[in-house]
Amino acid sequence: MSTEAIAVEKPKRNYNVLFGLTLLALLVLLWILLSVTTTSFASANNIANLLRQGSMIAIMAVGQTFVIITGGIDLSVGAVVGFATVVVAMMINAGFPIWLAILVTLLVGVAIGMFHGFGIVKMGLPPFIITLATLTSLRGIGLLMTNGNSININSDTFTAFSRNSFIGIPNLFWMVILVGIPAYIFLHHSRWGRYLFSVGSNAEASRLSGVNVQRTIYMAYTLSGLCAAFVGVLLAARIGIGNPTQAEGWELQAIASSVIGGTSLFGAVGSVHGPLLGAFILATINNGANLLNVNSFWQRIITGALIIIIVYFDGLRRRGK
């Protein structure tokens, strides 16, 4: 029985691992290619820079993935990041302790996520619509709060964090690990993670099986909002200003990372490691294109092509199964 059970589990796990390994191989391949073709890629400075670039999108992509697994979408995350930089900057400049400023900013992210949950569950709005509405209005609220100006953060302790490293690895990348490990456990080893999948697959069947569908949806958007607010704090520390127009278009990068990482926009398919790899693949392409002096317009085209290619092959394999 037990040997049979082990044999039985293999095909599925193989597939997930295989896809993850393919992404990892792609990432390593890109790194090797760039190390050979450019002199500056392999420098400690550039690698640290690359990790910083990728980290923030990676964290957003994790939150985004939770939402996409439930069959939804969160278009607001870029705006949440921008808004969060404003909140944290204003609070620090107003003299609040840094920990409190960060805590309040994270709670703002939670509140925005709860609002999305409310709109979807109670008002019956499609996720696309409610998060699109937040996307535009949050930028507006941020502009009102700042009068359209950037706020220079006057705390060196705060801004130093994002520049510093711990045992040779940039602090920002440590944050990916800080988010990634609990997220992995949550999604793949807790029942709430299972419920995200079940709601994304069939909300009605989940409800009839005793899953609290509404709470699951609240949870997904709240986590996405929280991740985005956290990225906002990191971004504010990195650039030293609060500005509501920051992180323009990041929501699309987060979605792209998630999709490249194997998440299905139809819901019920996704992982944590996939979007993380996806985010760093995108960051590497951008970084490499800069180093190779490729016109930055090409970066966008390459990203688009990559999304099509990866999702197409992933779909082929899933269908072939």
Added chain:
Amino acid sequence: MISTAQELHPAPVLEQGRTILELRGLEKRYPGTHALKPVDLAFKSGEIHAIVGENGAGKSTLIKLLTGVMPRTSGEIVWEGQPAALATPHEAMALGINAVHQEVVLCRHLTVAANMFLGEENSRFGILQQRAMVRQAQTIIDDLGFDLPAHVTLGDLTIGQQQLIAAARATVRGTKFLIFDEPTAYLTRKEADQLFTLIRRLKGEGVTIIYISHRMEEVFELADRVSVLRDGTLVGTRNIAETNDAELVKMMINRSIEQVYHKEHFTPGAAIIEARNLSGKGFENVSMTVRAGEIVGLYGLIGAGRSEFVTTLYGRHRKSAGQILWEGKEVQVNSEHDAIKLGMALAPESRRDQGLCLNLPVGFNLNLPIYKRISNNLLISSTQEKTQADRQIADLRIKTPTRGALASSLSGGNQQKIVIGKWLAHGAKLFIFDEPTVGVDVGTKAEIYRLFGALLSKGAGIILISSYLPEVYELADTLHVFRRGKLVATHGFHAASHEDILTQALAEKQEKLGGQI
């Protein structure tokens, strides 16, 4: 340029009684299943040929092969003396083979007229001649004797009316060979009569009609010949005048009713749930008790209030009046969650829409109700997850390569076993089965019924909802009949005849017959 209804209609030129389509050793294999074993059969023009068989007997496979939806594995299809590839639906339509499906496959958001001419729109210089199309469609509809407007949105019609439109649509395309797949499943009697008139008229025009139905009375009312499929094999073809109900059933299931309905009687124990004068959306003033060790059957037509009643018990809908007592104490069931906590389990009517997470693994589906139990506060025990799933797969004999296989890859019967099986580990006391054997073959049916016995022996109670009378009749210790939201009759095991129960379930429906659609 402007075509008239006359031109669109197939003129009665087809010669009667000539072989129009012939199957020679037609065969279909799927990975792991032999869906259709070599079939030889000839259809004549101007005949109504019924095909009957249990679910999974190969009827849908046959339709899919004839309409070019799927390629055949081997064999020949000969159309008017010429071998036909029938590789695409387009090719089938070009030959004049059309199908009207049980579920309406039309665009609900478009008008009736737009649907009638979908794919063959009437346009001049690229501009749709909308008014002309509505006029033509109306002419066709009136001509067929359907009292329906052509300019309204299809979705505004009842399912039955949409079905009539689908049938009308099939007649305007030079159809010579028309397949009806359980067309009356959602029709009222009057709508069904209109459809039968249409079918007989097409027959008169020389069109070959394939009529697939579970309803024996319709087969005997309409068909000239009937073919029986069982487990992918053509068991035989009979002239309708030379056969009878009993022979066809025997051919279909190849076993006696007693072998399928394995009924164990237990002495009922204490009351598990009691509804007192319960009212809610779709039903009113229903009282009943379910005791440990008994099956309570709810019989009635679709829309009679049976499903609404049980979903209210289950907390899906709010009750508007009355009480629910659980083990003698009044309870408020405000959500499915409350119901499950009390110890209820519901296997819903539609496994695709309500029962399963199709694109997730079998094991996931089986464990969904018990994830709370097999996890501590934070983590799921992966060993328990595996052993629980494997135990259910073994106990229920679910045919799946692994617990990791997607639920969508299983056959209907095995999917249904998951819908039921996921509650076994949960340890519920009251099981509600809403149409548990729809789309399930006889063998699986028998297994599901045996499962009922196992549940009862453990002291559970069962509410069994079915539109299939023999099922509730042979299994229910107490049988409640619903009609139009009311509980109209209650019988003990085999205490009333089929005819009485049918009359009780239908009475008002028949009174209404003279009315409008």
